[in-house]
Amino acid sequence: MNVDEVASSIKRMEIRGAGLIARSAAEALKHAAQEYRGDDVAALRQKLEKSRRTLVESRPTAISLWNAVQATMRGAQDAASVEELRDIVSSNADRFIERSSRAVETIGKFGAKRLKDGMRVMTHCNSKAALSVIKTAHANGLDIEVYATESRPWRQGLLTVKDLSDAGVPCTLIIDSAMRWAMKDVDAVFVGADTICSNGALINKIGTSQMAMAASDSRVPFMVCAETYKFSPRTLSGEMVEIEERDASEVVDPNLLPPGVRIRNPVFDATPPEYIDSLITEVGVISPYAAYEVIVREFGQTSIFEDMED
Ligand code: RI2
Secondary structure (H helix, E strand, C coil): CCHHHHHHHHHCCCCCCHHHHHHHHHHHHHHHHHHCCCCCHHHHHHHHHHHHHHHHCCCCCCHHHHHHHHHHHCCHHHCCCHHHHHHHHHHHHHHHHHHHHHHHHHHHHHHHCCCCCCCEEEECCCCHHHHHHHHHHHHCCCCCEEEEECCCCCCCHHHHHHHHHHCCCCEEEECHHHHHHHHCCCCEEEECCCEECCCCCEEEECCHHHHHHHHHHCCCCEEEECCHHHECHHHHCCCCCCCCECCHHHCCCHHHCCCCCCCCCECEEEECHHHCCEEEECCEEECHHHHHHHHHHHHCHHHHHHHHHC
């Protein structure tokens, strides 16, 4: 797929999930570099810059997308020829994709150690990282069961129960508003992440913050599975995360409502760090208050502020 096709698939949520949109964007930039047939390095650089912007603008909330294109374009400004630029972008993209896929596996292994035989886990939406934990624990022989929320309006919970059932994990689908009712029977919550802010707050699928509050109320550990490229260097320089609001028609057909009634469709929310027990990352299981250290370690203080021109 070319850049425009990937960007519109991301917009339409045919490609979705913070990790997958990041890997797809890296792959699309590699494709753009490889399909260029001219011999003008400045023209290729311009084309890649335009592609980078198109991809970043396709969905605003998950920082994984921005981090992926930054990682893929790293060093591009120093290339002296088309071949060199193509090689830099292609090998950066390959490295990002490989590293990001490996991170999901490592998170699975680390997170599985937090589960014990007979536990019941709750999850929200459809996170590859959170499902990696559950499926790894199951593959390790633990007898675990899952409560998965429907996750309106897109109903990603249906993908979750399909994935878990295919892996042989017993699961129960509940509607989102049953999450507090079900929490009394749950031993741990594992969710994914779209963005981790420098103060340790989590931005994830709408309803995550309610789940965190319900878990806290019932003394159930609330665990967040987040690869390091989900951490936001942009928040370190003071930026607020934009919460995507999608079309009203995703919630209900507006023609079914009385005239004048508005619909709002925010698709993410923020969970404060005090509700989070641990962040499970590929570099270790850490406190949300260690987010600053992860950002500086992964992205470097200097590059954080150099990359801020967008
Ligand atoms: P992985 C999803 O967003 C969900 O919010 C999920 O928790 C998050 O991305 C992370 O998913 P959406 O694209 O990267 O469904 O763990 O809006 O797969």
